[in-house]
Amino acid sequence: MLERLITGAEIDGFRLGECMHSGAQGIIFRVTRPNKSAPMIMKVPRFGQGEPAENLISFETEANILPALSGAHVPRFVAAGSLERTPYLVTEWVEGESLETILKRGTLRADQIQNVGAALADALHSLHRQDAIHLDVKPDNVIIKPNGKAVLIDFGLAHHARYPDLLAQEQRFAAGSAPYISPEQMLGTRSDPRSDIFALGVVLYEMVTGALPFGIPRTMAGMRDRLWMDPIPPSAHSIESTPWLQEIILRCLEPNAAARYQSAAHVAFDLRHPHQVPLTERSTKSRQAGVIAQARRWWLARGERSPPRRLPNVQVSTAPVIMVAVDTTHPHDERLPALQRVTGQVLSLSAEFRLACVSVIGAGPMVEGKGDTATASGIHREHLVRLRHWVAPLNLPPHRLALHVVVAASPADALLEFARQNHVDLILLGAPRPSQHALAWWRSAASTVTAHAHCSVHVVRVPGETADADAAPGDALRDAAAEEGKP
Amino acid sequence: MVIALLADIHSNLEALDACLAHARERGAERYAFLGDLVGYGADPQAVVDTVARYAADGAVVVKGNHDAAVEKRAGYMNDASTEVIEWTRAVLPAVSRAFLAQLPLCIVDETMCFVHASAASPERWVYVDSISAALKSIEAAQRPYTFSGHVHEQMLYFQSSVGKVGAFSPLQGSPVSMHSNRRWHALVGSVGQPRDRNPSAAYALFDSGREQITFHRVPYDHLAAARKIREAGLPASIAYRVEMGI
Numbered sequence: 001m002l003e004r005l006i007t008g009a010e011i012d013g014f015r016l017g018e019c020m021h022s023g024a025q026g027i028i029f030r031v032t033r034p035n036k037s038a039p040m041i042m043k044v045p046r047f048g049q050g051e052p053a054e055n056l057i058s059f060e061t062e063a064n065i066l067p068a069l070s071g072a073h074v075p076r077f078v079a080a081g082s083l084e085r086t087p088y089l090v091t092e093w094v095e096g097e098s099l100e101t102i103l104k105r106g107t108l109r110a111d112q113i114q115n116v117g118a119a120l121a122d123a124l125h126s127l128h129r130q131d132a133i134h135l136d137v138k139p140d141n142v143i144i145k146p147n148g149k150a151v152l153i154d155f156g157l158a159h160h161a162r163y164p165d166l167l168a169q170e171q172r173f174a175a176g177s178a179p180y181i182s183p184e185q186m187l188g189t190r191s192d193p194r195s196d197i198f199a200l201g202v203v204l205y206e207m208v209t210g211a212l213p214f215g216i217p218r219t220m221a222g223m224r225d226r227l228w229m230d231p232i233p234p235s236a237h238s239i240e241s242t243p244w245l246q247e248i249i250l251r252c253l254e255p256n257a258a259a260r261y262q263s264a265a266h267v268a269f270d271l272r273h274p275h276q277v278p279l280t281e282r283s284t285k286s287r288q289a290g291v292i293a294q295a296r297r298w299w300l301a302r303g304e305r306s307p308p309r310r311l312p313n314v315q316v317s318t319a320p321v322i323m324v325a326v327d328t329t330h331p332h333d334e335r336l337p338a339l340q341r342v343t344g345q346v347l348s349l350s351a352e353f354r355l356a357c358v359s360v361i362g363a364g365p366m367v368e369g370k371g372d373t374a375t376a377s378g379i380h381r382e383h384l385v386r387l388r389h390w391v392a393p394l395n396l397p398p399h400r401l402a403l404h405v406v407v408a409a410s411p412a413d414a415l416l417e418f419a420r421q422n423h424v425d426l427i428l429l430g431a432p433r434p435s436q437h438a439l440a441w442w443r444s445a446a447s448t449v450t451a452h453a454h455c456s457v458h459v460v461r462v463p464g465e466t467a468d469a470d471a472a473p474g475d476a477l478r479d480a481a482a483e484e485g486k487p
Numbered sequence: 488m489v490i491a492l493l494a495d496i497h498s499n500l501e502a503l504d505a506c507l508a509h510a511r512e513r514g515a516e517r518y519a520f521l522g523d524l525v526g527y528g529a530d531p532q533a534v535v536d537t538v539a540r541y542a543a544d545g546a547v548v549v550k551g552n553h554d555a556a557v558e559k560r561a562g563y564m565n566d567a568s569t570e571v572i573e574w575t576r577a578v579l580p581a582v583s584r585a586f587l588a589q590l591p592l593c594i595v596d597e598t599m600c601f602v603h604a605s606a607a608s609p610e611r612w613v614y615v616d617s618i619s620a621a622l623k624s625i626e627a628a629q630r631p632y633t634f635s636g637h638v639h640e641q642m643l644y645f646q647s648s649v650g651k652v653g654a655f656s657p658l659q660g661s662p663v664s665m666h667s668n669r670r671w672h673a674l675v676g677s678v679g680q681p682r683d684r685n686p687s688a689a690y691a692l693f694d695s696g697r698e699q700i701t702f703h704r705v706p707y708d709h710l711a712a713a714r715k716i717r718e719a720g721l722p723a724s725i726a727y728r729v730e731m732g733i
Binding site: 053084 | 645652
């Protein structure tokens with residue numbers, strides 16, 4: 001089929017435009033179709049006599065997986081040609097810049113690393129949520145769109161738990177790119193979403209230092225180093241590396257998947273809230289472990305690693321981000337202890353959670369007990385203290401906890417925005433107070449959050465409270481009707 | 488063309504009816520019954536009648552080891568299974584016994600092979616329960632697609648470009664592409680006696696046009712099917728297996 005591929009030719013209704021790339025694995029053309037204005041590309045694998053069989057298997061893998069994926073972080077699938085006669089894959093053309101190109105211009109500033117890193121973590125989380133694992137995350141395969149979002153491309157090495165893994169049987173070629181491949185992937189595991197988190201760590205390391213944590217190994221032995229060797233800490237390379245960034249990167253690069261972040265959402269969370277990153281000895285390391293420590297790691301790395309038996313989506317669900325809305329402007333509110341009890345119960349169901357306690361305060365220094373002279377930062381601090389006081393009885397380890405005071409006019413909107421941005425899986429918040437029952441339910445923050453949240457919402461009511469303490473539900477409905485009837 | 492693939496019905500009428508209705512709703516145009524219509528369950532005659540009706544309309548039906556045992560006693564079966572086979576032989580009318588006796592062991596067309604156990608020597612009732620057994624069956628079938636039962640679990644084996652075989656444990660309700668450039672061996676699960684601690688009936692739908700297979704689990708009144716086994720005076724251990732899906 002390759003000989004037919006020239007600009008201007010037509011294949012199954014697609015007209016070939018400019019040839020954008022011609023490599024060992026295949027050729028990429030821009031294509032157009034009548035009545036379709038969206039820009040598209042066609043990817044054609046090199047196959048047949050003299051071409052490596054993996055080209056076709058990677059193509060088959062991508063053609064299987066891409067149509068099953070959706071969302072803003074993957075190119076939209078358009079069409080696939082028949083495998084026997086005309087294998088090709090047409091997808092949307094993603095406008096933006098490859099992360100490879102961005103990195104060629106030099107290392108990035110901490111704030112750029114934060115944005116690009118969090119965007120990439122968002123994309124991986126979205127993929128893992130769909131039971132897919134990329135397994136070839138590297139700057140080449142990441143496009144940063146003009147709006148800052150990341151799109152993952154090239155699913156030729158990917159794994160989707162709902163489809164047979166055609167590559168698992170093909171051990172003749174290394175399933176991954178040498179500098180980025182995770183230790184468990186090297187040992188043949190293709191079903192662990194945490195392999196993508198390792199690769200994300202390598203990309204973050206590269207963004208900070210301009211170097212690769214394990215170099216570009218050319219031999220199998222060189223690749224095996226990552227099973228036990230710890231990389232030179234980023235701070236030894238670059239002044240841009242801060243303790244929190246080093247903490248995040250080295251945690252992603254832990255050889256044992258269980259010691260890494262368990263969900264890409266948690267990496268995104270830490271990159272977006274650097275001051276909430278709990279620092280361990282990883283953050284201050286200035287050199288690699290000594291010979292004895294390395295030898296110990298090498299010894300430990302010999303042990304068996306069993307891949308997770310759960311679907312990627314189920315696997316990341318065991319590491320939820322839980323958000324609790326705590327109204328610190330009313331510290332004596334009778335709902336706060338009830339909310340605390342329920343939070344404790346919910347957290348006891350999961351070992352790998354991240355709890356974000358969020359308090360929304362109004363703009364301006366309008367806080368009870370404070371004069372107008374109180375400064376904004378003083379007020380902020382005061383509410384952080386109240387949040388910390390509220391959460392203290394739950395006795396949570398610091399790396400499970402994050403505290404946020406958000407200044408906003410609308411608590412509901414602020415909570416929704418926080419939840420969306422941070423991949424929150426469950427929102428806990430109080431029901432309206434009994435004194436608010438005269439107010440129609442649909443006007444409460446709890447109802448707005450419940451109606452518009454992208455995730456589950458747990459509305460906590462103080463036991464024994466009844467809705468008709470002050471007003472019968474009928475009154476509220478009548479009020480609502482009267483309100484609606486107004487011009 | 489959407490083909491419903493049903494194996495190991497084992498005289499379970501409730502499970503069979505549920506799967507047939509489920510397949511019909513999803514556009515099944517052709518039916519293939521992959522052996523073991525009888526044995527274990529309490530409704531051999533109704534099940535054989537139903538399958539014979541589909542056969543008259545062109546359905547594929549192959550013989551299973553329990554069907555063969557009705558005709559000729561099998562030495563390898565355990566006491567409970569043998570007891571049910573004896574009972575089945577006694578209650579089935581001659582015409583139903585004759586229907587079972589004339590079933591072929593294997594049916595092939597250009598692209599598909601239908602068999603109860605392994606396409607490599609179907610009469611030996613070999614379990615395709617490993618990669619090596621799947622490879623033997625695939626190579627004997629010489630077709631892109633082999634469909635079988637006997638193992639009472641759902642599994643999809645596929646051959647790589649170098650001839651090695653991989654195994655994929657399918658998720659129910661998710662269509663899986665089976666391009667005919669490689670060879671595939673699908674174990675479709677058991678309609679009447681699933682054994683993975685899920686009592687729901689198991690079967691699969693193959694869409695030959697789209698080259699896609701979808702494995703299904705269909706909840707049905709398994710407690711009623713188990714009750715009938717007890718009421719017929721058949722071994723309680725078999726009723727318990729149907730209740731628990733073990």
